[in-house]
Amino acid sequence: MNPAGPNQIQRHIPVLGREAIELLSPRDGGIYVDATFGAGGYSRAILDIAGTRVIGIDRDRSAISAGFDLVDQSAGRLTLVEDRFSHLAEICAAQGLSLVDGVVMDVGVSSMQLDQAERGFSFRLGGPLDMRMGHDGPTAADVIAVASEADLANIIYIFGEERYSRPVAKAIVAARKEAPIETTKALADIVSKVVWPKPGEIHPATRTFQALRIFVNAELDELYLALSAAERVLKPGGRLVVVSFHSLEDRIVKNFLVERGKAGGGSRHLPEMNQAAPSFVILTKRPVTAGGDEVTANPRARSAKLRAAERTQAAAHAAAALPAWPVLADVMRGG
Incomplete structure (x- = not known):
């Protein structure tokens, strides 16, 4: 943007x-x-x-x-x-x-955020793997660097509804052993080698990027x-x-x-x-x-x-407990 x-x-x-x-x-x-x-x-x-x-x-x-x-x-x-x-x-x-x-x-x-390459939200624009809506806390690259394979699979499955979440997580862990995954292009390339969409379907990295963005920003x-x-x-x-x-x-x-x-x-x-x-x-x-x-x-x-x-004029209902899905603080400190 x-x-x-x-x-x-x-x-x-x-x-x-x-x-x-x-x-x-x-x-x-x-x-x-x-x-x-x-x-x-x-x-x-x-x-x-x-x-x-x-x-x-x-x-x-x-x-x-x-x-x-x-x-x-x-x-x-x-x-x-x-x-x-x-x-x-x-x-x-x-x-x-x-x-x-x-x-x-x-x-x-x-x-606006998607169109600003340096924010790292889009795999269509080269940029750092950031994805933070604000300017504090861990980036998507930080999560990718330290999250366990199981945590990554859960994040990608729950927040991205990606049915290939386990192969994607496995590929990420294998790739980060070779070199840090710090750019949107690097992550998109890794996912594209694992997820093979049919003609006319969304880009193979779409769900993984959505999942990381939702997770990083809670x-x-x-x-x-x-x-x-x-x-x-x-x-x-x-x-x-x-x-x-x-x-x-x-x-x-x-x-x-x-x-x-x-x-x-x-x-x-x-x-x-x-x-x-x-x-x-x-x-x-x-x-x-x-x-x-x-x-x-x-x-x-x-x-x-x-x-x-x-x-209405009724009193506000009691707030329900948040769902028990992966939380940034737990993942960043190793569960």
């Missing part, structure tokens, strides 16, 4: 951006959280409504820096915070906000925590809108909303009085997907799914 100047931010239209803003339904005087600021597309659309205020969050310092012009143009209505979106409740509290009118999230890696844990945080900060009638780009993310969002949207019907085993009241009303019975024109203009839109819900 080239550094995003003000013109780039003005031009940027998020995938399913029109549908997301329609469902968010910003209004004069409302306060909204753009939990994944990126190039500022959602924030700009919200700020187009007079009297709105936006808290924009991004863990990527370059995205925050590129948004300073939009801050200036907003006349004090946009506040940018460099942080993880899982911290959105604490961020709102620090801004003196206990409740907000809406939260919008565009989950996963941004097109993306699924972040999403779990961010959804729960949004539930706590949304006022009754406030709306949550989430756009995701692969099945792992969408499954988390769907299950969260289904669980929070359940009506307490009661049963012989769990009386109705013991069931938590629904904290959301689901607005999208089926996920909203991109139309043909948008997919043609932006192929990344093909996999996008949008889900939305409106907060």
Whole structure:
């Protein structure tokens, strides 16, 4: 990615951006959280409504820096915070906000990050094997260098849904004995020798790169925590809108909303009085997907799914425990 100047931010239209803003339904005087600021597309659309205020969050310092012009143009209505979106409740509290009118999230890696070779997200661009959305913690190259073969196989299978995860992990371990794996091209070449796609299928390294990116950034844990945080900060009638780009993310969002949207019907085993009241009303019975024109203009839109819900007056549900999948800290210290 080239550094995003003000013109780039003005031009940027998020995938399913029109549908997301329609469902968010910003209004004069409302306060909204753009939990994944990126190039500022959602924030700009919200700020187009007079009297709105936006808290924009991004863990990527370059995205925050590129948004300073939009801050200036907003006349004090946009506040940018460099942080993880899982911290959105604490961020709102620090801004003196206990409740907000809406939260919008565009989950996963941004097109800007994919297009910036030095960030190491894409095997199509030569660069260091980094993949960090922020600028701290271990890189993908660090993980590749120290993770056990079993851990690598688990990471690639769970987060990449790669059925050849064990052969890929074995090939990585064998290759790193010969030389450090430090570039996107080096890793892609290793995977390509093990995974043989059929004509018309995705690049053989796609799932392995996805897995490492998700793992390095703890993306699924972040999403779990961010959804729960949004539930706590949304006022009754406030709306949550989430756009995701692969099945792992969408499954988390769907299950969260289904669980929070359940009506307490009661049963012989769990009386109705013991069931938590629904904290959301689901607005999208089926996920909203991109139309043909948008997919043609932006192929990344093909996999996008949008889900939305409106907060009820019920108390927030207790946050569920995170799934017991591989964790960065454990893998880096040898399990």
